[in-house]
Amino acid sequence: MVLSATLIRLLRLSSLQSTTTPTTTTQQLRSLQTLIPKSSKSLNSVEPNSIQSTPITTKDNYFATIHYISNIVRRDFFLERTLQKLQLKVTSELVYRVLRSCQKSGIESFRFFNWARNQSRYEPTSVEYEELIRILGRTQNWETMWKVAEQMKKEELTLTPETFSLVIEAYGEHGHVDRAVEVFNRMKGFNCKQTTEVYNSLLLALCEVKNFQGAYALIRRMVRKGGVPDKRTYSILVNGWCSAGKLKEAQDFLEEMSRKGFNPPVRGRDLLIDGLVNAGYLESAKGLVRKMTKEGFLPDIATFNALLGAICSAGEVEFCIDLFRDVCKLGLCPDISSYKVMIPAVSKLGRVDEAFRLLHCSIEDGNKPFPSLYAPILKMLFRLGQFDDAYSFFRDMKVKGYPPNRPVYTMLVKMCCRGGGFVEAANYLVEMTGLNLVPMPQTFDMVTDGLKHCGNHDLAKRIEELEVSIRGI
Numbered sequence: 001m002v003l004s005a006t007l008i009r010l011l012r013l014s015s016l017q018s019t020t021t022p023t024t025t026t027q028q029l030r031s032l033q034t035l036i037p038k039s040s041k042s043l044n045s046v047e048p049n050s051i052q053s054t055p056i057t058t059k060d061n062y063f064a065t066i067h068y069i070s071n072i073v074r075r076d077f078f079l080e081r082t083l084q085k086l087q088l089k090v091t092s093e094l095v096y097r098v099l100r101s102c103q104k105s106g107i108e109s110f111r112f113f114n115w116a117r118n119q120s121r122y123e124p125t126s127v128e129y130e131e132l133i134r135i136l137g138r139t140q141n142w143e144t145m146w147k148v149a150e151q152m153k154k155e156e157l158t159l160t161p162e163t164f165s166l167v168i169e170a171y172g173e174h175g176h177v178d179r180a181v182e183v184f185n186r187m188k189g190f191n192c193k194q195t196t197e198v199y200n201s202l203l204l205a206l207c208e209v210k211n212f213q214g215a216y217a218l219i220r221r222m223v224r225k226g227g228v229p230d231k232r233t234y235s236i237l238v239n240g241w242c243s244a245g246k247l248k249e250a251q252d253f254l255e256e257m258s259r260k261g262f263n264p265p266v267r268g269r270d271l272l273i274d275g276l277v278n279a280g281y282l283e284s285a286k287g288l289v290r291k292m293t294k295e296g297f298l299p300d301i302a303t304f305n306a307l308l309g310a311i312c313s314a315g316e317v318e319f320c321i322d323l324f325r326d327v328c329k330l331g332l333c334p335d336i337s338s339y340k341v342m343i344p345a346v347s348k349l350g351r352v353d354e355a356f357r358l359l360h361c362s363i364e365d366g367n368k369p370f371p372s373l374y375a376p377i378l379k380m381l382f383r384l385g386q387f388d389d390a391y392s393f394f395r396d397m398k399v400k401g402y403p404p405n406r407p408v409y410t411m412l413v414k415m416c417c418r419g420g421g422f423v424e425a426a427n428y429l430v431e432m433t434g435l436n437l438v439p440m441p442q443t444f445d446m447v448t449d450g451l452k453h454c455g456n457h458d459l460a461k462r463i464e465e466l467e468v469s470i471r472g473i
Contacts, residue, residue, distance in 0.1 A: 066094070070101035073112045080115045090119040092128060099131045106139030110148070126157040133163055137170040142179075149190070159190050165201040172205025180205040196222070200232050207240030215240065216253070223260070234271055242275030247284065250275060270303040277310045286311065286319065293323070298332045305337045312345040320345065321354060336367050347376035350384060369401035371408045378408070382415035390415075391424070406437045413443055422450035426463055438470060 069083070076082045088094070095116045102109045113132050117124055129152045136145035145167070152159065164187055171180035184202050187194055199222045206215040215237055219229065234254070241250040250272060269292060276285035285307055289299055299307070304327065311320050324342060328334065339362040346354045355377050359369065374397045381390035394412065398404065404412075409432040416425035425447050432439055444467045451460035 066097045066101060069094075069098050073098060073102050073108050074105045079108065079111060083112070083115055088119075090116050090122040092122070092125050095122070095124065095128045096131055099128065099135060103135055104139065106136050106141040107144070109135045110141070110144055113148075126152065126159070129157060130160060130163045133159070134166050137167045140170070140174060153190060159192055161187075161192055161195040161198050164190075164192060165197050168198065168201040168205055172201070172208050175209065177205050177209050177211065194225070194227075196227055196230055196233065199227060200230070200236060203233065203236050207236055210240070210244055212237070212240060212244070212246070212249070229257070235274065238271045238275040239278050242272070242281065243279035245279075245281075247272070247276070269297070270300040273299060273303050273307060277306055282310060282314055282316075289323065293326050293330060296330065298327060298330050301332065301335055301338070304332065305335070305341060308338065308341045312341055317345045317349055321351075334361075334365070336362070339367065339373065343373055344376040347380040350380060352380065352384070352386075355380060363400070369397060371402060371405045374401055375408050375411060379411060379415065382419060385419070387416075387419055387421060403435070406432070406439075409437060410439065410443055413439070413447065417446050417450050420450075420454075422447060422454055422456065423459065426451065426459055429463065430466065433466060433470060441467075441471075 069086075069088070072079055072082050095113065098112060099109055102112070109132060113124070113128065116122060116128075129148060133145055133148055133152075136142075136148065149159065164183060168180045168183050171177070171183060180202055184194065184198065187198070199218065203215050203218055206212075206218065219233065219237065222229065222233075234257070237253060238250045241247070241253070254271065269288065273285050273288055276282070276288065289304075289307060292299060298304075308320050308324070311317075311323075320342065324334070324338070339358055343355055343358050343362075346358065359374065359377065362373070363369065374393070378390055378394060378397075381387075381393060394404075409428060412428050413425045413432075416422070416428065429439060429443065429447055444463060448460045448463050451457070451463065
């Protein structure tokens, strides 16, 4: 019974001393029992028989247990003692999932892993070891990380190139380039191959500190060793040179690699545009894409969308409209991401005809309009005072597009209220609740206050009754 009392106290404190309902407590206790051996009688009497909770699935039980144990690992000072009292059935999957839930708790994750290793019938695999190494690398617990790596080596478990890549990038992000190079060179001692992914990680670390000479030398070594650069290899170095304002060096690099037969998976000018956009040199990117279109060349669709997004964010929507038309005339087929950038941008400017033209083009391309695509047009029509057009357009979208979600209905109610259409707002509120979309309390208040102000007390009372029936207050 002492153990039972301890568990109940832990369950009540597992969410940072937040108030826990009896149903939640029962579910957590049931969750723990899914991983506790049936022979442990001390927990069988913990579940209060008087509490009637809704049945939860085995999957729910399992993940509730993972969440509960993760909270202990992150927050309990005496986590080993607390975990030992739970009499858990420790498995590789359990350890892995708990570690995944504790990404920002390096030393605590290490303590949990050591506790798990001492449990009977559990032998850690390379999956758990590597996850722990990644966590320790991200949290800069370098010394402990290498101890774990050496322990893994003693047990003849292999480290994958993916783990080495993450460790190298972690060193690079914190400016420890010399250590990143050291990790790269130590891979042979762990019998791990230096793959393209590993080269890219070290390349990124070198570019972080603007060591472009070293980065270029690394690529030459990669080619000499038989490695094949991929899109990320080119992107890292081109982005680095562009961010440093070295556009000529980036162009020379692409030309040299092309002469050697290592053409990038995407065209060089697309990489340059991406690099200029990422570095914030929008005017240079605009000039380069303009030059391309005049010569009759089309940018890659992903590059084009990134450029559109950056230029629209900078407020140059008119340039984007002209560019969009030009590339479409040349044969570029915009995708849904293109319309997701353009429609909100032109709607914000109040360009009604352009917004509807883009929406119709999107539908003709086979895209069914979704809420975040037609909501900006709705908002534009309300802002321009075209209420009848807005209502008609909304009815049309309910038929042709995806069903409106709660944000769209909330925006619709708010816009109706701002325009004095409180009866219409009330109708949309009722329609919203009929679709099991529960409005926020302030949305109800906005409508009822407006109706009362207009003298429509009967409808206001019905809206208040609707809120009570939904919320039970």
